[in-house]
Amino acid sequence: MVNEGAGMVRAWTVRGGQSGEREQAALSERLAIVGWEELGDLSDCSSSEDIGDLLAKAYPGEAVGTIDNWKRQLWRFIAMEIGDYVVMPRKHLSVVALGLLTGPYEYRAAAPPGFRHVRRMDWVRPALERAAVRGDLRDSMGAFLTVSELSRRDAAVRVQALAKTGTDPGYVGDGEPPNDPEDLVSDVRDSGTRQLTARDLIGLWEWKRRTSDVTDLVDQNLADLGLRVDPHFNDVQLDGLVTVSAAGSTGLREGIHDQVRGDEQQAHSKADGPRDRDLTWRIGNLPFVREVVTVRMGDALSQAITPMIESDFSQLPVVDHNDVLRGVVTWEGIARAQLGSRTATVANALDPHPETARVEHALFDRMGRIQQSGFTIIVDGENAVIGILTSTDLAGQLKQRIEPFILLEELERRLRRLIRHFSTDELPREIRRTMEGGQHLSLGQYIFLVEDAHCWNKLRWPFEQQDISRRLATVRDYRNDLAHWAVDAPAEDAAALAATGGLLKLLKLVDHDPAV
Template sequence: MTGQIPPEPDAGSDLNETKKYLDYLKNSGRPIEIRTLIGYWGNKGRGKVSVATITSDLARMGLRTDPPFDSGPLDSHVTLQGLNGELSPGADDQPEDHLLTLSRIPSASFALRTRDDESDNSGFVRRDSSVADAVTVMLRNDFSQLPVIESEARREIVGVFTWESYAQARLRGDNPILVGSATIPASAVDLHSDLFASVSPIADHGYVLVTYRGQLSGIVTASDLTREFEKLTLPFLAVGRCEQELKRVARVKLSDALAKSKKNSVEELMFGELQQLFKNHWTALGWSLSLTKFDGWLNTTRKLRNSIAHFDNQDQDLSADLEVVHRLTRWLRMIAHEPDQKADDDTAEPIGQTTTAKQ
């Protein structure tokens, strides 16, 4: 390279143009924000297809990111490395062919993102750290355990320091001064391990240590897992409630149309079929609403349903679309119920892309 900086690529750039710029970043050691990197492929988030495509394209360029771009916040930074970079060999850099891996959980990769920030390495301790330091960090952050590493230079896992391991050392009559004297062994799983496969060890121990390429990546606790499952399941429940209310209203208001349909029951209707049913028999509903606007309301719900069904919304803020679904559910619940049925008084509370490979 003659010193001239290659033009920054965009979604319309081909593989060679993108490679020139990413090689420049690799050779100069300049970090890049994850959001910016995936934007070169026209993405705003890291869905299943986009992660697989970008990973494959980077491999074709002889590159990978450090840390992996499919973990951590979108505004965090990564550096470009050669596929045979300086890190020790470990698990395969290719993520599994699904989105539900531990990399979804921020705490699973926190240690990778404090690599060059010595002031904020409060989530783990070295073997030769003082017990006083470890206890203070745990009290300050309300931690129940801390991963223990060999050294900052090589963050290989030694074990884990916990309140229980410290108490057991004291009960034995020891007065541990260094963390290594009260460290217990701990198994670890790879950052790209299946999320569901990690449920059992987390349930057994309350946590699991996470590694990437043989070094500490992070830790996932039972609380972290609970929050992640809440993020995954609450949208399903919200859309499910809405779909059931639509079917109930269809039974009440569109019984004649349903009787003429080829389906044996409204329960057999897919969401798109249900949407079409309302659209085709709009006048029978007798509502003083705009068909176009109401159909758009249903369309938002259908698109959200399809998105969450594929777990393809890791970085997507669903709060606005979910609130639209909640409003629809609340409105539908005001529609007259069938005889001998009572309305459910529970009200839903608000809850909180396909990539093209470069040629």
């Protein structure tokens, strides 16, 4: 019986082994089971430190950090309360098992190795479709740990709803990020994982944009803290969720037969450091529409036609009760259904093979198909619809990413023409040195030109000298930021982009193009 009135609802993930080897026994025997086969009875342990002492003796070759990771997982397993919810993701099936904890920790000495540490369970939903669990909660269940707590974004209440109704109510709003990197470490230590947005993650080090340098620094800081991020914070949109967990041993390699030794252990350790970045542009690097209008197979065709006319849609995804994609309705399909005098339902206008993509797919491999069909439906690993990307969206992104460079190029070329007004001797010394070396001036060097009293007077511009100097400094800094590789659109810095456009507009008043 769930102790709903006695305290806060809590939920946990207890995985069924690295290869799912404990899943069937857990379900058939109504148990939650963890491994660590060299470890004996933990019934007398009253703290994680007691478990740590036993682990250190049972696994003398393991690093201190690994022992610390394992003892916290085992303590979670022992400390879970009767009435808590437990989720066991199935390794090779598109389902999860979900149930209630009904008994205290037990050690079964007669059970096979790896099957001795158990808790009694009532698996109320032994085969709940993974697609019924919304993506953020599903990702938190996918952490690389045997035992972790599901504690953020109303996770426990949502697991409770899934157990009772089979439906995830989802989460609305933004979760509070950790206050600083130390709080992030503490959250991971206490729960096993911590979900936050890529924006909030880099914000822990006071960064706002994912440039190449920022990515390297955050990667290094995470490695120094012993943390890993899945997916990588460059592989999602800035407000997309990532899951942070402990790097190194995850608890899935339980038992001496699975441990990494010698050279392999050193290689594993290196892999836990900052990883080489994936420089491929992915579908997920672009913002796409996430509030997708959908219809169901049995819906009347009019339920598709109305929103398509009202919102000027060329298509509507067709989904099942879990938002799993079943096809798409287009105007062509609607015409075929109506001309064929078939029953006016969505099913009869269905194209069962629409263009789809996942966030991890390479963007440029998909662009031709998106342009040809006019859209691609974004699905997750369970083929549930999470968004849509149209050729119009691509055009808008192209403008956002190209406009700053076009404006900067024109601005620099117009500034370069200014030099023609001056003899070499009239130019400030810093500019002469660059020109004598056969190089183009940087944006920052034009500030010397504007701030030189003689040059400014000769320009005879109808502007405030200090104002133009300040504008040039702003645009210089913007240009320098753009020189670094970044996954975020440069147009996100709207103020700097506006400053660039404003300065260019002023220059056009004093730098006239030749008449055509």
